[in-house]
Amino acid sequence: MTAYDQSTQAGRTWASGPVTDRAYCVLAGNPGVMTLDGTNTWVLREPGSHECVVIDPGPLDEAHLQGVMTAATRDDGRVALTLLTHDHADHAEAATRFGELTGAPVRQLGRAHDDLADGDRLLVGGLELLVVATPGHTGDSLSFLLTAENALLTGDTVLGRGTTVVAWPDGKLVDYLHSLGRIEHLTLAGTVTRILPGHGPDLPDAAGVLRFYLEHRAERLDQVRAAVASGARTPREVVEIAYTDAPQANWAAAELSVRAQLDYLHAHLSG
Ligand SMILES: [Zn+2]
Numbered sequence: 001m002t003a004y005d006q007s008t009q010a011g012r013t014w015a016s017g018p019v020t021d022r023a024y025c026v027l028a029g030n031p032g033v034m035t036l037d038g039t040n041t042w043v044l045r046e047p048g049s050h051e052c053v054v055i056d057p058g059p060l061d062e063a064h065l066q067g068v069m070t071a072a073t074r075d076d077g078r079v080a081l082t083l084l085t086h087d088h089a090d091h092a093e094a095a096t097r098f099g100e101l102t103g104a105p106v107r108q109l110g111r112a113h114d115d116l117a118d119g120d121r122l123l124v125g126g127l128e129l130l131v132v133a134t135p136g137h138t139g140d141s142l143s144f145l146l147t148a149e150n151a152l153l154t155g156d157t158v159l160g161r162g163t164t165v166v167a168w169p170d171g172k173l174v175d176y177l178h179s180l181g182r183i184e185h186l187t188l189a190g191t192v193t194r195i196l197p198g199h200g201p202d203l204p205d206a207a208g209v210l211r212f213y214l215e216h217r218a219e220r221l222d223q224v225r226a227a228v229a230s231g232a233r234t235p236r237e238v239v240e241i242a243y244t245d246a247p248q249a250n251w252a253a254a255e256l257s258v259r260a261q262l263d264y265l266h267a268h269l270s271g
Contacts, residue, residue, distance in 0.1 A: 004208030009161045014201040016067065020149050021047055022127065023196055026068045028058040030090060033249045036161050036199040039090045042153055043071045044127055044146065051080040051125030055144060055153050056091040056198060057098035065094055065101060072102075080124050083116070084108035085155025085198055086141040088167075109133070109140040116142060134183065136176025138167055143183070150193040152183065158209060160200020163216050165253045166260035173264035177217060184210040224261045235259050 014037045016027045028039040041064070042055040052072040058064055072079045079102035084092045087108065099106045107116050118133035122144075130145040134157045144153040156164050157179060166176050186192040187207035195203040203209045223242035232238045235258040236251075243254045 004205060004212045006162065006209060006212050009201055009203070012201045014160070016071075019196065019202050020146075020151060020194075022146060022149055023151065023153075024071050025196075025202075026064070026071050028061060028064045028090075030059050030061070030064075033247075034165070034253060035090050036159065037201075038199070040160075040196070040198055040200075041068050042196060043068065044129070045072075045077060046124075046126035046148075049125035049127065050076050050078060051127075052077050053122070053124050053127060053129065054079050054082045054098070054102075054104075056085055056155065057082060057094040059090055060093045060097060065098055068098070069101060078102075079104045081122065082106040083122075083129075083142075083144060085143065085153065085157075086138045088138065088156065091155060091198060109142050132182070132186075134179035136166060136171055136173070136179045137164055138170050139172070139175070141179070145186075145192065146196075150191060151196050152186065152192045152194075152206065153196045153198075154183070155198040158183065158195050158197055158203070158213060160195075160197040160203060162200075163213060166257045168256045168260040168263070171256070171260055173217075173260045174268065176260075177214075180210060180213050180217065184214060220257070221261055221265070224258060225265060228262075228265075235262065238262070 016025055018024050022044055024043040026041045031038045039058040041058045044053040081104055095106045109116050116131050120131040122129040128147045132143040132145055134141050134143045137156045141157050166173050187210050192206045195206045224238055227238045227241035232241050235255045238258045239251050239254045246254055
């Protein structure tokens with residue numbers, strides 16, 4: 001068995017376009033250290049149906065929203081429902097504006113919008129989505145299972161390149177590990193075979209990438225534990241010891257993950 005190698009994703013080009021029979025990606029023009037190629041706005045539609053579901057309208061960028069509308073209104077399509085994977089601005093900032101443009105409801109976990117809960121079944125024009133609560137990156141992170149394609153739309157819980165940040169203090173490592181374990185179970189059961197992430201290219205080997213994510217988190221915890229044992233006092237000092245493989249541009253984000261890991265070590269492994 002060959003080990004999964006997430007670095008193969010690094011060389012893949014990624015742009016707007018159809019990804020599966022039901023999923024079309026519109027890439028927002030906001031590339032960066034944290035957003036990789038930019039935010040993926042997913043337009044989902046059952047073949048032959050006119051009704052679309054949009055996941056994560058993205059940043060408040062009119063050109064991007066027009067691109068999403070163009071994709072959604074092809075062949076007499078219309079947006080019937082918008083969903084948010086979580087409330088970070090690069091995914092959700094345009095939610096209100098997009099609701100005005102489409103007249104369609106915008107739903108997410110908690111907050112001001114129509115609430116969603118784990119296990120909810122959404123049926124739009126013959127397209128079925130199941131809500132899978134996956135807290136950890138943030139407390140409100142949801143994934144959506146596109147049952148017809150065994151595809152999981154993961155937002156920032158699993159990314160198309162590299163690994164994600166546990167956005168302390170809202171994000172919690174104990175929740176994140178539980179969510180990764182839950183997604184891994186879905187991959188082992190064959191319920192999820194591919195991942196459509198919130199940033200970067202789609203992941204055709206869901207089981208491999210989940211194994212990689214869980215191994216990566218265990219390695220990082222070991223590195224953080226070792227850094228503390230060697231005398232690192234502050235999260236920054238832990239980053240400087242444990243994250244030497246990460247570019248310095250990512251260190252501010254790494255510091256959040258380190259704070260989440262220190263909380264975890266303190267709560268779960270002391271004594
Ligand atoms: Zn996020």
